[in-house]
Amino acid sequence: VDALNLFTEVIQENGYIVVGFTNPYFLIDYIHGHDQIKFILLDYKIPEMTGSELANKIHFLNPNIKMAFCH
Numbered sequence: 001v002d003a004l005n006l007f008t009e010v011i012q013e014n015g016y017i018v019v020g021f022t023n024p025y026f027l028i029d030y031i032h033g034h035d036q037i038k039f040i041l042l043d044y045k046i047p048e049m050t051g052s053e054l055a056n057k058i059h060f061l062n063p064n065i066k067m068a069f070c071h
Helices: 002-013 024-033 051-061
Strands: 039-043 066-070
Touching: 024 051, 039 051, 051 066
Parallel strands: 039 066
Antiparallel strands: none
């Protein structure tokens, strides 16, 4: 959660709208209602599934979303 808060703050300071999630299922639900998402920063280790599994689910929902992993 500390890393999420840090990344969120730094990215927002650069003028971007940021929504952070600690639960992958909340992110998946959010993607369903927001087709304007351009980029998602993922962690390799997240609760309930791996970062790779989440990336695959995101790509299935919207293959236009760019993603990067942080560690």
